Amino acid sequence: MPRTVRSVAIIALCAIAAAVSAQNRVSEYAVKAAYLFNFGRFVRFAPSDAVNNRRTFDICIVGEDPLGLALDDLTANERLDGKPVRVARMKTAGEARTCAIAYISSAEGAHVRTDLDALRGLPVLTVSDSANFLQHGGMIQFVIIGNHVRFAVNLDAVRSAQINLSSELLKVAVSVNGETPAGVRP
Amino acid sequence: MKLWFAQSIAGRLRVLVLFVSGTALLLAYISFLAFDFYSLRHNLIDSLETQATIIGFNSESALLFDDQQTAETTLSALRGAPSILAAEIFRADGRAFALYARQDSAKQSIVPKLAVGQTSASWIQDRSVLLGHAIKSDGKFIGSVYILAETRDIANRTRQFGLLSAAILLLCFAIALLATSTMRGLIIRPLENLAETAHVVSRQKDYSVRAKVPRRRDELAFLVQSFNEMLDEIEKGRAVLEQKVAERTAELSAANREIEAFSYTVAHDLRGPLQQVANIGFLLQSNAVNGKTPEASALLGKLVSATSRMSSLIDDLLNLSRAGTAPLKHVQVDLSAIARTILENLVLGDKRHIETVIADSRVAIADEGLITVVLENLLRNAWKYSSRKDLAHIEFGCRDMGDESVYFVKDNGAGFDNAYVDRLFSPFQRLHSQADFPGTGVGLATVQRIIARHGGRVWATGSVDRGAEFCFTLPQSKCGRETDSELSD
Ligand SMILES: Nc1ncnc2c1ncn2[C@@H]1O[C@H](COP(=O)(O)OP(=O)(O)OP(=O)(O)O)[C@@H](O)[C@H]1O
Ligand SMILES: [Mg+2]
Numbered sequence: 211m212p213r214t215v216r217s218v219a220i221i222a223l224c225a226i227a228a229a230v231s232a233q234n235r236v237s238e239y240a241v242k243a244a245y246l247f248n249f250g251r252f253v254r255f256a257p258s259d260a261v262n263n264r265r266t267f268d269i270c271i272v273g274e275d276p277l278g279l280a281l282d283d284l285t286a287n288e289r290l291d292g293k294p295v296r297v298a299r300m301k302t303a304g305e306a307r308t309c310a311i312a313y314i315s316s317a318e319g320a321h322v323r324t325d326l327d328a329l330r331g332l333p334v335l336t337v338s339d340s341a342n343f344l345q346h347g348g349m350i351q352f353v354i355i356g357n358h359v360r361f362a363v364n365l366d367a368v369r370s371a372q373i374n375l376s377s378e379l380l381k382v383a384v385s386v387n388g389e390t391p392a393g394v395r396p
Numbered sequence: 397m398k399l400w401f402a403q404s405i406a407g408r409l410r411v412l413v414l415f416v417s418g419t420a421l422l423l424a425y426i427s428f429l430a431f432d433f434y435s436l437r438h439n440l441i442d443s444l445e446t447q448a449t450i451i452g453f454n455s456e457s458a459l460l461f462d463d464q465q466t467a468e469t470t471l472s473a474l475r476g477a478p479s480i481l482a483a484e485i486f487r488a489d490g491r492a493f494a495l496y497a498r499q500d501s502a503k504q505s506i507v508p509k510l511a512v513g514q515t516s517a518s519w520i521q522d523r524s525v526l527l528g529h530a531i532k533s534d535g536k537f538i539g540s541v542y543i544l545a546e547t548r549d550i551a552n553r554t555r556q557f558g559l560l561s562a563a564i565l566l567l568c569f570a571i572a573l574l575a576t577s578t579m580r581g582l583i584i585r586p587l588e589n590l591a592e593t594a595h596v597v598s599r600q601k602d603y604s605v606r607a608k609v610p611r612r613r614d615e616l617a618f619l620v621q622s623f624n625e626m627l628d629e630i631e632k633g634r635a636v637l638e639q640k641v642a643e644r645t646a647e648l649s650a651a652n653r654e655i656e657a658f659s660y661t662v663a664h665d666l667r668g669p670l671q672q673v674a675n676i677g678f679l680l681q682s683n684a685v686n687g688k689t690p691e692a693s694a695l696l697g698k699l700v701s702a703t704s705r706m707s708s709l710i711d712d713l714l715n716l717s718r719a720g721t722a723p724l725k726h727v728q729v730d731l732s733a734i735a736r737t738i739l740e741n742l743v744l745g746d747k748r749h750i751e752t753v754i755a756d757s758r759v760a761i762a763d764e765g766l767i768t769v770v771l772e773n774l775l776r777n778a779w780k781y782s783s784r785k786d787l788a789h790i791e792f793g794c795r796d797m798g799d800e801s802v803y804f805v806k807d808n809g810a811g812f813d814n815a816y817v818d819r820l821f822s823p824f825q826r827l828h829s830q831a832d833f834p835g836t837g838v839g840l841a842t843v844q845r846i847i848a849r850h851g852g853r854v855w856a857t858g859s860v861d862r863g864a865e866f867c868f869t870l871p872q873s874k875c876g877r878e879t880d881s882e883l884s885d
Contacts, residue, residue: 241462248460251534358462378456382463 241359242352243280246313246337249350250290252379255310255333256372263308267293270309272325274317275299303328314348316340322348333372337361344388349373353390364388405587409579413572421568425561429554436550440479440525441518444543447474448516448529451541455485456531459493459539467494474543481524482506482544488537506542523547586610590620603631656721663713670710674703705834712838715769716823719845724763731803732758734768735792738775748788750779755793758803760873766846767870773839774805774866780833781864782809789863794875801875808863817856843868 246269255261267290271277285295291310298309303325306312314325316339326347329336336343339352344364349371351362363386368375380386451470458467467485471494474480482497484506510517510528518527524546531539586608593607606624610617681696732754739752760767775790782788791806812820812827819825823841843866847854851871858864 245461251460252457360463361461376457378454379461382457382461382466 238354238359239277240280242339243277243284245352245359245361246277246281246311247284247288247290247295249311249335249337249379250295252376253291253310253335254374254376255291256374258333258372260308261333264293264310266296267291268296268298268309269311270298270300270306270313272300272303272306272312272314272318273321274315276315276317277313306334307332309334311335311337314338314340314343322346331371335368335371335373341390344390351390353384355384355391360384362386362388362390405584409584410572410576413575414569417568417572418565421561421565425557429557432553432557433550436553437520437525437547440545440547440549441527444480444518444525444527444545445516445529447477447480448527448541448543451483451485451543452529452531452539455494455541456533456538459485459487459531460533464494468496470494471496477545479549480543480545483542485531485539485541487539493539506544508540508542510540523551582612583616586616586620590623593623597627603627603634656717659713660717663710663717666710667707670703670707674700674707677703709836709838712836712842716838716842716845719766719769719842719849722763722766724766724849726761727764728759729762729764729767730757730759731767731771731794732756732792734771735775735805738768738772739779739790742775742779748783749786750782750788750790753789753791753793758792758794758875760803760870762850762870762873763846766849770843770846770868771805773843777839777866778805778807778809778864780809780835781811781828782807783833785809796875800869801873802867802869803875804865804867806863806865811858811860811862811864813860814858817858820856821854 250267250269269281269285271281282297285297288295298306300306303312303314306329310333312329312334314322314336318325318338318340322338322340322343323346326336330347335350336348337350337352338348343351344362344367347364347367349364349367351364353360353362361383363375363380363383365375365380365386366388384391451474454470455467458464458470471483471485474483474496475498478498480498482495484492484496485494486508487493490508506526508528509519509526510530514528514530516527516529518525524544526542526544528540528542530537531541590607593605596602596605606627607620609620609624677696677699681693681700735754739754743750771792775792778790779788782790785808789808792804793806794801794803796802810828810833816827820827821840821844824837825841826835826837828835844854847868847870852869854866854868856864856866
């Protein structure tokens with residue numbers, strides 16, 4: 211029964227993802243929530259004490275949460291990397307050190323830099339939709355191209371954190387060299 | 397079917413060989429084709445399946461991150477497979493996601509058909525195969541890929557196979573022709589020879605011919621040999637038989653001649669002494685009446701009558717003997733005239749109340765002397781056996797029965813029991829007692845012998861006290877008037 215519910219949820223989300231052309235803010239963040247979860251499928255953390263100590267696969271939302279319950283619905287009863295997925299919300303990046311994925315909302319504004327500093331060198335995949343996130347050392351940045359939610363990757367930052375992103379994921383990234391293509395709306 | 401029965405064995409064999417090889421080839425063609433068709437299609441589907449799996453794998457992230465461009469790039473790798481007409485990836489909800497088409501015309505042809513929960517399936521459309529494959533991520537259905545491939549290869553193979561089979565069939569026909577002509581030498585020619593020989597034997601009754609024995613030691617040679625041996629046997633048997641028949645015939649005719657000669661001599665030689673006895677008896681009776689007792693004169697009377705009876709018996713026997721041996725001289729005879737003369741003489745000898753009917757001018761082709769003997773015997777019998785009647789009635793005539801003309805002598809006298817009719821024509825066989833009607837029983841035997849020598853038939857019908865009818869036929873003779881009959885030699 212939960213399986214069916216899950217499939218239905220995913221199908222619904224994909225449908226939503228495809229319907230981004232009729233963009234409103236809500237569906238955009240629903241798509242982003244799905245992407246956050248999907249990143250988990252393509253990310254591998256090099257074994258280290260910090261990684262080995264994780265009991266759950268935590269997807270953390272730092273600062274203001276624009277995603278709402280979409281992510282919670284999506285990840286309920288799911289597992290990633292063999293661990294149960296948990297969604298956590300926190301005020302500062304410092305609390306997110308044990309997370310697998312940390313989403314820093316654009317509302318953080320200038321805080322983004324300090325947030326990134328707090329997580330630098332840790333096996334935490336940082337994701338944000340704030341502009342220049344990659345230039346500041348972030349790993350994945352959401353961009354909007356032609357009404358579609360896409361993402362760009364800063365592979366150097368990823369590698370220096372001992373994180374391995376699957377080539378399948380990189381294949382669909384807008385760029386992997388830390389630059390965001392011109393003419394994109396964050 | 398008619399053709400089949402009208403044909404010679406060789407022709408039938410040829411048809412049979414052609415039919416059998418044709419059927420075998422056709423069956424082989426069909427089964428090869430079916431197998432080929434099946435395995436080709438199977439292989440095609442297998443390879444499509446593999447390609448679909450790879451594409452599904454490679455487009456997982458594209459589907460997850462809504463990247464149509466990447467998906468299309470993945471699909472465009474199919475350009476390397478010329479038989480693939482189109483491929484399309486659909487989202488989980490069935491809407492199109494990415495499309496690849498070899499030609500623009502193939503763009504609209506794919507409609508997702510996979511049922512919920514189905515991993516993979518294929519559909520045969522005319523001249524093409526559509527394969528659908530579900531794309532999953534972590535066991536979850538996230539979309540599907542469809543590949544449309546044409547089956548031109550299969551069609552080509554079918555045509556090539558057909559051409560090849562036709563060529564082989566032609567070859568088979570040629571071999572069949574060759575085989576039947578070989579068969580001709582082996583089987584047909586000896587058979588024909590045998591049939592021809594059998595034909596000669598049955599038509600010309602020539603048992604000296606022999607069929608040619610084939611050089612090979614097979615069943616046919618054995619058959620021909622046996623046939624020839626059989627002919628040998630028949631020929632030998634016939635020769636022996638013919639010889640035996642000839643011997644027996646010679647013996648028989650010799651015996652016959654002896655008997656004839658004997659009976660003739662007996663009859664002829666008895667006549668002289670008998671005449672003397674009769675004359676002496678007569679003289680004794682007339683010259684010496686005075687000195688004799690009445691008993692002696694009665695005895696003399698008996699002696700005279702006995703000798704006269706004996707002399708008539710001898711006459712009859714001589715007639716019978718002559719009937720069998722005298723040469724025939726066929727002429728046209730007026731039977732009516734002869735019958736009239738005979739009856740007139742009978743009436744002169746014994747005045748009786750009698751009625752005679754004699755048909756006019758009934759002629760026949762016969763020996764005059766002998767046919768006179770016949771009529772005399774039949775009319776005398778009629779006269780004799782009707783003597784007890786108050787009003788005797790005797791008729792001679794002729795009637796047409798079918799092709800034949802039947803002459804008859806009919807009376808209303810004592811008649812006879814029809815059950816014994818067979819006996820009448822044997823010598824010394826009589827149906828009446830000597831006391832009632834005296835006679836020797838040779839007359840009808842003579843009649844039969846004469847008619848038989850003429851090639852005709854004689855028969856009688858009668859019933860007790862109601863009279864009798866004696867009939868005979870003569871070949872080449874017709875009842876009609878003289879002009880109708882022809883003389884023949
Ligand atoms: N017209 C007839 N009616 C009745 N019976 C006949 C007649 N003609 C012949 N038969 C029978 O056939 C028998 C044979 O006849 P067939 O003429 O051979 O002998 P037959 O008259 O007795 O003697 P014969 O030799 O003197 O003629 C006779 O004894 C008689 O019984
Ligand atoms: Mg008689």
